[in-house]
Amino acid sequence: MLLEGIDEEEALEHITRTARDVAGADTAALALPGLAGELLIELADGHDADKLLGQVMPEGGRAWTVMKEGKGLMTPSLSASRTVTLAAMRAFGPAMFAPLQTSGRGVGVLILLRRVASLPFDEGDLVTAESFASQAALAYVLAEARHAQDVAALLDERERIARDLHDLAIQQLFATGMQLETVRRRSARGVDAHELTAIVEEALDNVDESVRQIRHIVHELRDPDAATGLVERLRREASLARTGLGFAPSLVISLEGAMLGADDVEAEDLLDERLDAQLTDDVVAVVREGLANAARHAHASSVTVSVSVRGSGPQGTVLVEVQDDGIGMPTRRDRTSGTGNLAARARQHAGTFSLSTPPDGRGTLLTWQAPLP
Ligand SMILES: Nc1ncnc2c1ncn2[C@@H]1O[C@H](COP(=O)(O)OP(=O)(O)OP(=O)(O)O)[C@@H](O)[C@H]1O
Ligand SMILES: [Mg+2]
The missing domain is CATH 3.30.565.10 (Histidine kinase-like ATPase, C-terminal domain)
Structure with a gap:
């Protein structure tokens, strides 16, 4: 399989690049959902790729329609079409849009573009584009799943840090607080300064120990193997x-x-x-x-x-x-x-x-x- 053994993001890049070659396009781009639910070009390869990167696909436009309806679409020329509003897209001629779908859900669009005045794409090209788009959909879903796993691991780690802070550092500071409280009570009663100094010294030792422990927790965050x-x-x-x-x-x-x-x-x-x-x-x-x-x-x-x-x-x-x-x-x-x-x-x-x-x-x-x- 195309994806085996490579990182998902690399796989998406690879798919985009290969789709461009196979379909004889000048540029290939992948539009994926952004954080705010917008559809934006996250990967682009070929002629003027840098101009396309980060472009947000207008709602109601071709990319959105293809993603929602799950059917590929061809246009003889974007530059000649009056419905294309994005300047970066109007700079191209023939275009193909193929949906990335997994179990009926649209997760993005593969866009293949040729320069103005090039030969239009044909039905065979669209079939090719659609098969690349379905590979890309798979890679995207894997990337999503891995991201969800990472988030779960992060939450686990946060919980562990919270527990370590509570059980280790906070208990220590609590004990120190009790010592200082004792000093306050006794000094109000006019107890011997030597005795108070001894307690304060112990409290200071405890503060040092707390600092050491918090350092240890921080250190462990950076180097979990230290012990x-x-x-x-x-x-x-x-x-x-x-x-x-x-x-x-x-x-x-x-x-x-x-x-x-x-x-x-x-x-x-x-x-x-x-x-x-x-x-x-x-x-x-x-x-x-x-x-x-x-x-x-x-x-x-x-x-x-x-x-x-x-x-x-x-x-x-x-x-x-x-x-x-x-x-x-x-x-x-x-x-x-x-x-x-x-x-x-x-x-x-x-x-x-x-x-x-x-x-x-x-x-x-x-x-x-x-x-x-
Ligand atoms: N060794 C013990 N002897 C008597 N009571 C205890 C003992 N250990 C726990 N308890 C009782 O069980 C309760 C719950 O203990 P827990 O450690 O969960 O909370 P805590 O010590 O009060 O607060 P913290 O969240 O700081 O640990 C305590 O409030 C206390 O009443
Ligand atoms: Mg307790």
Whole structure:
């Protein structure tokens, strides 16, 4: 087939050029619908092609009629016709208009032109033009479909950025805000300056961390393959969460059921090999939201984060659990955006997410699980 293996836009150019050669035309042009529903010349090849490019076909004119009615049309001379209003078109003599159609829908018009005073086109030429136009229609439809796919991918990406901003950067800034709030309250009570300075310093560290995270998100937008190891990132999360919780959470990371030691670089590399960048980001975001929720809602005195990876490939899984010993989930939830994001992140991997009561009956257990890529 004509289109196989080439990019659709190139295919359209190729079809236009070949149609011109085969039909013995001086110029070939392709009129396609523009954004505002107008019909304009998007491709032109041959004599005076540059004058035709970008020309908008007048409504009620030949191009429109051909596109709407789906039937080709020949004219012995555009320059001699009184109904041609576009100067760029009146500069030509014989013309043929062939419709681009797919399943009865007109998607454009192939226009073949000869110079003034040339021999007119004949019925055989029109048949040729129509067959080229139907190839062009196919290429156009493929291009349209690819564009729709690109738009869908773009929307997905936007959603992911929104989630990353919410789960990563915003939670961090929220914690910083709480610290500054504490400083304000305590300074109003005339608390010792040393104590306040310590909190402000911690808040400043958090602001630095937020900047780092936003940079990271921006950097990832430019270079999606960039990544720090999972274990390192989880340790940072745990350490950052101390401020909000008022104590250090425990962090247990395991591979095939064996707990990772403090500096087990080999095992850390193994983990990174089993998760890809997207899944790593999601695991980190889940841990962060779990810790943020424990800090903000649970009134807990201890929190344990466990991340365990078993197997590899789609048969393998990563399981994240964040368990606190706080007040437990309320019967009615006013907000759900953080947990909604976690559910969305799970769905994207065909994984699962749940909030439940831990086996000992106290607090909250967040469970998030996804198959490995
Ligand atoms: N560990 C927890 N202990 C007690 N309640 C919790 C816990 N985690 C979540 N909740 C409750 O569930 C609600 C929904 O949590 P969710 O994370 O969706 O929203 P949020 O934390 O209030 O706001 P955000 O959109 O900033 O995350 C919370 O408002 C809180 O009432
Ligand atoms: Mg939350």
